[in-house]
Amino acid sequence: MSDFSVERKHFLSYSRQAPEQFQQPQVFSLTNGTQVHVHAPGIIEFIPVCYRQGAGRHVLYSCGVHGNETAPIEICDEIVEAILSKTVVINTRLMVQFANLPAMDIAERFVQENMNRLFTGAHEPQTNDERKRAQQLEFYTQTFFANANDKSHCFHYDLHTAIRDSAYPRFAVYPFKHGNKYSFSQLEWLAQAGIDAVLLSESPTTTYSYFSSRDCGVHSFTVELGKVKPFGENNMADFSLARSALFRLILPLDQAQPFAEEVSEQRAKQPNLPVLFRINQSIIRSEQHFSLHFSDDTPNFTSFNQGEVLASECNEQGQTINEFIAQQDDEAIVFPNAKVAIGQRALLTVVPVTIKDLTIDV
Ligand SMILES: [Zn+2]
Structure with missing residues (x-):
């Protein structure tokens, strides 16, 4: 069996083509000291050298909950490979999840069932692979955030692209808060990430972001970055604000700078806050x-x-x-x-x- 830590391959391709290689968790360090935990196929965690148990920010990016929503998968793939190849050195604990690998392989939204209706326990009974995967994602997400000292420094962005056109091409869903307060700084961050509108959900659901918001107590959003296109056909300029924001959140200032400059003009045009809607x-x-x-x-x-x-x-x-x-x-x-x-x-x-x-x- 080849060892991912020694003979390093492309993480996402390897997860899709040889998932059995990741049935056992793998832990290793990069030569720059960043620790890598491969928990399962498509689930990878990075711990920076500066990490002190439980302190600082804890960031989760999930993508591919719908297998054909390619742009977020491409951005997450770029982030993972940039860290593994040491092009960037993170200063934030980060987990990246490529959720529905079999659906990516067939370029469909799902294989048997819409995975974004299978969280907060809706994966029971475990009658298909999507249900099993939803439970596995919940487990790693809960464990990841359980290690954080301060939940207000914990962030989960579940990245999607929408099926239909939208008067606001990029929008986020803010999960139901059960009377808890909305975060102003998160709304600002979403605006900086190019999000035009935020829809405030007003009831419990079985989406992934509701799970992490409610069950893990972290800042969490379903983020729709644009419209669905096949792999390789995305105009990445459409996603540049989001890409830049996702990189900047996990990098020290000096390394984040290039990602900020790339989009500074576009960012200047963004309003300070997204337009807000309630149901x-x-x-x-x-x-x-x-x-x-x-x-x-x-x-x-x-x-x-x-x-x-x-x-x-x-x-x-x-x-x-x-x-x-x-x-x-x-x-x-x-x-x-x-x-x-x-x-x-x-x-x-x-x-x-x-x-x-x-x-x-x-
Ligand atoms: Zn989606």
């Missing part, structure tokens, strides 16, 4: 005949005026029995999907809020 309506499909009243390719965050019909349902006789209507001006739609199973959410509507409407912390 207004969660529209559930309850009938066989459910239809949306806008075209299939309508971008996320397209807004409607009060009284406009967004969706409706008919009975077997074709009579309209439910109409879903915009309740106020500037009510926008996100994540529409008329084809969900009966009883599932077909559409969310969101309305703008201001920072003054939130209970906010530093």
Whole structure:
């Protein structure tokens, strides 16, 4: 069996092509002193020389929870390889997770099941590989953050790209806080990372970011970096602010500088905070005949005026029995999907809020 620490190969390719090589955890040090822990295929942790048990920042980047969302996978891959090849030397404890490796191999969102509905225990019963993987990711995430002294210095960014166009191409979902305060500095960081809008979730979910927010108590976001494209076809300029921010978070100032300069002009144009939205309506499909009243390719965050019909349902006789209507001006739609199973959410509507409407912390 070849040893990854000695005969170093490309971590992501190796994880995808020879996952059995990582069934046993591997620990080794780079010649610059950075410690490397390969916990499992696609799950790697780096501990900088300056690390003192539990102190400082603890950062988790996850990507590929949806296997065809390539841009974040490419950025995370670049970060891992830059550390392993000693091009950069981190000063922050970092874990990178490439979540759904088999889905990447077939260039699909998932193999059997949407993994981003399988967290906070929704992976039970363990009937397929995606459920097993979700549980494994939860385990390593929980263990990783359990070692941190101060949860306010812990960050998880679950990186995605969206399926549809969006009036705000880059947006984040802030998991439900259960009445806890929102972080002003995190909203600022997201703006610096090029995030145009933040959607405040208002109920528990089974997403990965909700898991780390709720069960690990850390700053956590689902971050949509743009639109899905195949591997190698992403225009990385679209992602440069996010890439730069993700590098800068884990590097000492002198090394982070080049990543800052690269995008300084773009950053200067960014507003200080993303536009904020809260969820207004969660529209559930309850009938066989459910239809949306806008075209299939309508971008996320397209807004409607009060009284406009967004969706409706008919009975077997074709009579309209439910109409879903915009309740106020500037009510926008996100994540529409008329084809969900009966009883599932077909559409969310969101309305703008201001920072003054939130209970906010530093
Ligand atoms: Zn996704």
